[in-house]
Amino acid sequence: MKTMKLVEVEGALLAVEYEANHGGTATPVLFLHANVADRRMWQGQWDWLATSHPVISYDRRGFGESHTLSPTPHSHVADLWKVMDSLGYDRAVLVGCSMGGRVAIDAALAQPDRVRGLVVVAPGVSGAPAPQHCDSVNALMNAISAAAHQGDLDTKNELQARLWLDGPLSPPGRVEGAIRQLFLSMNGSALRAAHPGMASEEPSAWEQLEAIKPPALVMWGDLDLPHLQERCKLLAHRIPAAQSMVLRATAHLPTLEDPQQFNAALGRYLGSF
Template sequence: METRTITVPGGSLQADNSGTPGNPAAVLVHSGIAHAQMWSPLMRALDDEVFAVAYDCRCFGRSTTTLDGEFSDLADLGSVLDAYGLESAVLVGESRGARLAIDFALAHPERVGGLFLLAPDISGFDTPVTDDERPLFDAIEAAEDAWSVEELIAHEVRLFVDGPSREPEPVRAAVREAVAEMSRLNYAQQRDTPDFVKTEPAAGRLAELGCPVRVLVGDADTVGMRAMAQELERACPQASLVRVPDAAHALTLEHPETVERELRSWLRDMGGTGE
């Protein structure tokens, strides 16, 4: 694994890469409850046939930013592709990272050979919340308003790692701690953040995604996340959906073998990434 710093306007992005540059390229965009470290096991597993790049988005992990002006997540993603000399690549994104990948593919379709989306969020989508889920979402909002970081992390881990319908069983203890540790690093720089450039919402535009799209969603994830996964399957011309049993939101950490198998198989079926 190699690490580099990518300079962007008003900040820097830390990126890791693995595999041989001549192999099909995939750029991995982390979820909002993690940073690029979440991808390390997957990158090691795939380095025999994929050139993989994972980076910390602005205000996450090891990346830096100033409080002056505003920044664009989509421009930052483009800077990552440019830094590695990639005209195009497959984008692999989980949750918030999936939202960025979708938005980037709509803005720059010529640079995206395919979308592999885990527990996907869709910008502008009217996300349903059930009565059973509402108390956890309200608790997260209250902790965020009070900036009670440890309480915020505890509620997010409960909702997204265990899932609203599952108890916090010991088998997921390592995943809960990994998410909590990454979240602490993220929240250390998120109390005050610069403005970001808003983009046109993807909801209602999904039919414009002409590239292959594979979606994975856990059957114990929130109703809203499962609804967005189904919407991608319905609306995208080349989309397919895989429902992962006994899985909540943190698919890459909870079921790494499933994610590796599905991504490897999907890439082989496509015959490359269009690098």
């Protein structure tokens, strides 16, 4: 049965959703959301996976149903451990998309004994070189910055949907209907949330990728930002014994666009343990 609770961390209450009632002894799977989403981005994985594994997802500070009590310096990795500790889990498979992938990588380097497996989807990487974009991507990013400067959050939200949901080189509005509305709801909530305070910079992971110990799966959509696709190929090469998977006809959030394709890849990975 899916249960929701608030986990107290310094300066905030984190909204944590979990389901642990199954008969097996499988390792818990903990989902970490992107910066343009919240824990709802994993709804297409929940019912499928909860039949075989304990499942956890939570909203980071400033997202979804988490509450900022006061702007406070914080560590996303420390918050992750606090969530796991609150549920009594010493280890978990971490599944992170974008910024959630960055948190997962930082966590796997900080305390590898607590990370049974590592699945990252177009992850951020602390310390990675600054990307070089083509003119069309730069134009879209400049438009997003201009909307933010003008305080036009609705326009910023729509433009970010073009960048992250449609894919920057795809036709605007490629992804429609309920998926687009969910994106606009998740990202719109984050754009209007109270600032949670500054997150600490974890030690650069870019120089340490070869030190990642847990078995890893690196995934990316073939409609995502070109530099992220190239970075993912490099990650799969540099992380020891990493597997890789290209998710066809998807951009930055394949769990929303094509949950069956994503779930099939995740299921094969989990079945290899």
